[in-house]
Amino acid sequence: MNTCTPATRVYRPGTERALGLLGGGLPLLALALFFVYPLLSIGWRSFTVDGAGGPTLANYLRLWSEPGIARAAWHSLTMSGTVTVLALAAGLLLAMLFKRSRVRGRRLMFAVLMLPMLAPSLMQGLGLLFLLGRNGLVHRWTGLDTDIYGFWGLVAANAIYALPQATLIIAAALERTDHRHYDAALTMGASPWRQFLDITLAQSRYGLLAAVFVVFSVTITDFGNAIVLGGPYRVLANEVYDQVAGQMDINMGAAVGMLLLLPALASLLVERSALRRAGTGSEHARPADVRPGRGRDLGLGLGSVVVLAPVLAVFATVVYASLVKLWPYRLELTLAHYHTDLPDGYTPIFTSLKLALLTALAGTVLVFALTLLVRRARPSLARGLHVMATLPAAVPGLVIGIAYLMSFNTGPLADMLYGSLFLMAACNLYHYHAQSYLMLATGMRAVPGALEDAVTCLGGGLLRRLRDVVLPFTAPTVASVFFFLFMQSMVTLSAVVFLVTPELNLASVAVMQLDANGFVSQAAAYATCIVASVAAAALAMRVCATLLARHFQRRTPDVA
Template identity: 55%
Template sequence: MTASARSRPRFAGALLLGVPALALLLFFVHPLATVLWRSVTDADGALTLANFMRLSDDPGLPRAAWHSVAIGLATTACTVPIGLVVAMALHRSRLRGKRLIRGVLVLPMLAPSLVLGLGLVCLLGHNGLVHRLTGLPTDIYGFWGLLLANTMYGLPQATIIVSAALARTPARHYDAATSMGATDWRQFVDVTLPRLRFALLAAAFLVFTETLTDFGSAVVVGGGYRVLAMEIYSEVVGQLDFAMGATLGVLLLAPALLSVWLGRMAKRRQDSGDASPGRPLVPAHDLRRDTLLGAVTWIALLPVIAVVATVAYVSLVKLWPYDRALTLANYMAGMPDGYGPVATSLGVSLLAACVGTPMVFALAAGLRRAPVAVARPVQFLASLPAAVPGMVLGLGYVLTFNHGPLSPWLYGSALLVAACSLYHYHAQSFLTMQTGMRQAPEALEDAVLVFGGETRHVLRDAILPFAAPAAVSTFFYLFMRSLVTLSGVIFLVTPELGLASVTVMRLDENGFLAQAAAYAMCVVLAGGLALGAMRLLLHLIKDRRHVA
C-alpha cells in the first residue's frame, strides 16, 4: 500500500470527525457561550455582575426559582415510584394488556408538553368538562395542575429507564433467592431494589431536569405559580430584556447541569453491571400481585387517557365550551392558519432528522479510531446538550444569529429552527448511535482496509449493517422530538415561519381552545404515524438479519 493510499483513511477519518465537531461548536457551543457572556456584560460589552444583582430587586424572580425547584422535587417524588410500579407491571407480572399499557405510555411523548396542560384545562379548568357536566367547582391552575401535567409527561421516560434495568436483571439472582426461602417481598427488597438503585436515581434526575426546564405545561396551567421558564419568556418576549433573560437562563442552567451530571454517573454505574445478564426472568403466576400492579398501573394511566381523549373531543367541538356540537370544522375552515404550521413543523422535523442522522453517524464513526486526547473532549461536547434547557439554547440562537455574518442566511429560516432542534436533542441521538456502532467489530473494519477498501467501504460494509437499527432510531427520534418541541424554538418563530406547537400555545392564550386542540391532534397523529413507521423499519431490519 502506497503512502498516499495509507493517508486516505486517516484524512477521511479526520473529515468524519471534523465536520460534525465544527457544526457542534458553531450551533451549540457558540450560542451557549453567547448566553453566558451576555449574562455578565452590560450594553457596552463591559464585564459586570449587575445583571445578577438585579435578581434580588424583583422578589418574583427568587420566588420563581424556588417554585421551579419545588415543582421539580414534587414531580420527581411522584413520578419515579409510579414509574417503578408500571415497569414492574410490564416486566414482573403476567398482567394482560401490556401492549395497551405501552401504547398509553407513548401518548405523552407524541405531543408537546403543553398539550397535556391543554387537556387538563379543558377537563378540570373553570369551564372544563367536569364543571360543565357536574356543576362542581374545578380549578386546575397552579401547583397541583403543574404537578399532574409534569407527572404525566415524565412517567414514560421514568418507566423506560427502570424497564431497561429490570430487563438486565438475570433470573439466576431470583433462583438463588427462591432456593434460600425468600418470599416475593424479600426478593423485591433484597434483589430487585438494589439492582434498580442507579436506574431509579437516573430516572429521578431526568424527571427533575425535564420538570425544571419545562415551559409548555407551565404556560398553560401554571397560572399564578410562576417558574423560571415562564420568567425567561416574559423577560425576552414581553420586555425585550435579553440580558436578564440570559441571566435567568444561566440560573436555570446551573441545577440542570448538576442534575444531568449526577444522572449520567448513576446511569454509568447501572450500565457497569452484568454485561451478559443471561436468562431473563419469567414471572410466575400470582393473581394477587398481578391484580395489585394492574390496578395501580391503570389508575396512574387513567389521567393520561382522560386528558388525551379530552383534547381529541374538544378538537371536534364547534365552540368550546359554549357550543359542544360535534363538527369537523376545526380541521377545515376553523384552522386560522390552515395546515401551514403543521406542514412547516413536519418540514423542519424532517430537515433536522435528515441532516442530523448523517452528522451523528459521522461523529460516532470518527470517534471510533480517534486518539484519546481528541476523543474525550469531543465525546464530552457531544453529550453536553442533554444538560442545556431548550429555552436557554433557543435564546442563545437569538443572541448569536440575529446579528453577524450568518444572520442573512440563517435568522428566521427553517434551517436555523432545525439546527436548534437537532442540537437540543443531540446527546441522546449521539449516544444511541454510538451504542449501535459498538456492535460492529473492529476486526471487520481492519479486514475491509486490508483488502483495499476505503473509508466509505468501511462505513458501508463493516459499520452500517450493525448500526442500521440505531440509525433508524436516531432518525425517528430526531424527527419526533423536533415535531413536539416548544421551549427550544419559542424564540425562533416568525410570522412567516409558524410551527404547530407554537400555534397551539398562541391559540390557547387567545381562548381558541377547540382550534388549539385540532392542531395538537394533528401533531399527535403525525407522531403516531412516525412511531409506526419506525417500528416497521426496525422489524424489517431484524427479519433481514435473520434471513442473512
Template identity: 30%
Template sequence: MISPPFVSALAYIILFGRRGLITHGWLGLSVNPYGWHGIVILQVLGSISFATLMVLNSLGSIDLRHLLAAQDLGARPGAILRTVVLPLLRPTLLSVFFLLFTMNIADFGTPIVIGGNFKVLATEAYLQVISTPHLGKAAAISVLMLPSAIVAFYFYQKSFSRTDLTSVGVTSLKNDDYRFPLPRPLSIFLGSLVGLYFFIMLLKYGNIFLSTVANTSTGKIVLTDQYFKDLPLTFFKSFRASIALSALAGLIAPLLGILLSYYVHRRRLNYLKPVEFIASLPFIIPGTFYGLGYVAAFSHQPLMLRGTWLILGANMVFRQISVSNKAANSFFVTLDHRLEHAASDLGASKFRILGNVILPLTRPIFFTSFISVFTSSMTSMGAIAFIVSPGMNLASMELFGSVENGRYGVASVQAVMMIAVIALVNVIVLAIKNRKRVT
C-alpha cells in the first residue's frame, strides 16, 4: 500500500514481458503481457492488501460469543465458518467490493501502461486532456463513470451501516486469544494461496530492487550503475516537492476532517452537514472527473493556479479530508459526553474543551490519518495528472513518464526512492503514535 503507482506494472513487464526475465530469459518464450488480462491481474494484486485490512478489522470485531455458542451446539468449524463467520462478514465484503469498484474504475495508470490496445474510460479521458484540446469530450467521458461510482458508493455506505452484528467490546476476537481451527483441506488451500501471494510480492519487490542495479532487458542479469546516473535532474526537484506537499497535506487534512466531524456530530451544527457531504465527494467521484474540474476552474484568469504549489497542495488536502472525517465520526459515536459536561461544569469554554479535551483524545486518529494522507499523496496520480506543469511536477508523474517511455531501470530507481521515504515516514509516525499511547 505504500508503493508508488506503476510498480506492479513495471515488475510485470520486466518479469513477464516479451523480453521478460522469466518468460524470455528462463523459459525462452515471447509472451505479450498487454491487454485486459494484464489490467485485471495487476488490479487484483494491488487491491488485496487494502481489502485485507478492511476484512481483518471486521473479523477481529466479531463477537466471540457467537462462535462459542455455535461450538456449544455441536457445530463443526466448517459449519461455523459457513453459517456464522461469513454471514457476519457479508456487509464488509460487500463494502470492500463496491469501494474497490469505485477505485478501479477511476484507475487510468495501470490500463495506460499495461492495457495495450484495450481501452477503458479513465484512460480515454486522460488521453483526451493530454493529447488533444477536447476538454469537453474528456469531461463527457468522465461523466459516464460518475453514475456507476455513485451507485457503488451508495451500496458501500448501505453495506457498511449493517455491520452492527459485530462487537468492539471485551468479547471481540481481537481482544481474545481464541484460535479458530479451520478444516484441514481448507487450511491447506488457503495457506497455499497466502504463500503464493507472498511469493509474488517477494518476486515483485525483489525484481524492482534488482532492476535498480542490473540490466535485465536481454533476459539475463547484467549489473550496472547506469540507471542512477540517468536519473533526470528534474526528478529530485519533483521528489522534494512531493515530500513537502504530502507532509503539508498530512498535517492539514486530518485536522480539518476531525474538526468537521466534531462540529457536525458532536456540536450538532446541522448547517455544516452539506459541507461534510461536499468534503466526501472527492472520495466518491473518480479521480479523472475530479481532476478535470480543477482544470476547468483553475486554468483561466482570475484563478490561473494550474501547476502551482497552492493548487497541488489544495488538491491533496481536499481529496483526503474524508479519510479522517470518517474515522473521527466512528470515534465520536463511542466518546462519553460526560467528559465535555464535566469540563463545562468546571468553567471551560467550548474552545478550551475542543483544545484540551477533544483534540488530545483524537491524537491516534490524527497520526493514523497522517500516515494515510501522506502515503496517498505521495503515490497519487488521478487528479494530480491534470494539474501538474513542467515547472511544478511531482515524483509520481516523473515515475509515470519513465515507465511510459520504456526507461524501466530509471523507473525502478525512482520507485525505490519513493518506497524508502514513504516507509521511513510511516515508521517514524507510528513510533511517535505508540510512544504517545504509552505515556
C-alpha cells in the first residue's frame, strides 16, 4: 500500500509528467521512424515493379521462375542446417567444459572462443582462405591440392562464426540446472552417461533448441563469409547483394530480403516459445557442484582443443598474413601493410570508431529510456512494447540495410540523413536493439520497486529516482549494453554495406573491398586492427563494469 500523500511531494507534477513523456516518447518515436517505417517500406517495395501502376506479385513469381534464386535458397538451407548441427555439438562440448569440468586453462580457452565475436564475419573466411585456399599455407607446405571455396568452406567459416553464440546459450542453460537432480541420480546409482542423457540434456533442452534456431538464423543470413568463400556455391545473401548492388533491382532485392526474413522470424517465435516453456527454474535450485573427474576432464579438454584449434589457427593466420610482404609469394615479415598508402588510409577505421561511439551513446540512452517505460507501463501496454522492442531480432542485417536504402535515399529525409553517420548509427542500433533491450530489462528486474516508492514518498521526482535507485542497481548492465553496442558496431557488415558512400566508408566494408580488389594483406591488416580495437573495448567493458559494481555496491542500501 502506498502511504505517500500529495503533501509530501516537493517536485512539480507538471515537470514530472513532461520528463516522463519525453523519456518515453523519444525512444518510441525513434523505434517507429528507424525500424517500423523502413520495415514497412521494404515490404511495400517487394510488391511493386518499376513502371507498374499498383501492387503486384511479379517479384515473388520471379523468385520461383528464376532457377538461380531457388538454387540459392536450397543452398542456404543446406549450409545453415549443416552448420547448426556442427555448432550445436561443438557448443555443447565447450559449454560442458566451462560449466561441468575442472580443466585447467579454461579462461584461455574462453578467450579463444570469443575471438569470432571480435571481428567481422568475413575474417573467418579470410583466415580459411589463407590456410586452405589454392595458394594457402597448407598447399605450400604439403603440396596437397586444397580448395576451400564452396559448400564446405562456407560451413567451416560459419561454424566458427556461430560457435561462441551457441556455446554461450547452452552454457546459460546448463547453469540453470538444479544440481539436486544429480545428487538423486547418484544415490540411485546412475552412471555419468545416464546422468548426462537423463538430466543434462533433458534440463537444458530448451536452451539447446534456442541455440539451434539462433545459429540457423544468423548463418542463413550471413553475408561476409558468403562473399569471400561462396564462389560458385551461391546463397541467398549473394542474391540479395547482387540484386541491389549489381543489377540495381531494388524491388527484386526487397522480395529476396523478405524471403530471408521468414526463417529468422520463425526462429524468433520458436525461441520465445522455448523460453516460455523453460521458465525461470526453481528459486530453491542449487547451483552445480563440479566434482573431480579425471576421465571426464581429459575427454572434455582434448575435445575442446580439437574444436578451438581451428579457431585460433584461422585468426593467427590472418594476423600472420598482415605481416608478410606479398601474400603468398614473399613471406618476409614487415609492417608495411599497417603503414598503408591506400587512398583512404586508416580513415575507415577512425570512422568506424566514431560510428561505434555514437551508436553506443545514443543507443544506450534510448534503450534505457524504453526499458524504463516498459517497467512503469500498465501490463497490457508493457507486453505490446516488449514485443516491439524485441522484434528487431527477427530482421536480418541485410534486410534492415536494404530497408534503410529504400526508406532514406529519397524523400524528405534523404537530404538530411542519407550518407550520414547518424543514419548508420540508427541502422546499427536497431540491428542489435533486441539484445540490448533484453540485457537492460534483465538488469532492471534487480531494482526494488519498494525503494522507488520510498524515494517518491520522500519527495523525489523522476531524476532523483534514477540517480538514487535505478542507476545504482543497473549501472553494470548499462555499461555492458554500451560496450556491446560499441563492439557490434565495429564488426557489423551486412547492415551497413548498402549505406556506405565514397566519402563515408567503414572498416568492415573496407576489408571486403580490399579483399575483392586483391589487396589481401591490407585486408588482413585492417581486420587485425578491428580485432585489436574491439578487444580493447571488451577489456575496458570488464574493467568499467567491475569498477561500477564496486562503486554502486557501496552506495546501494541493503534492501534484504
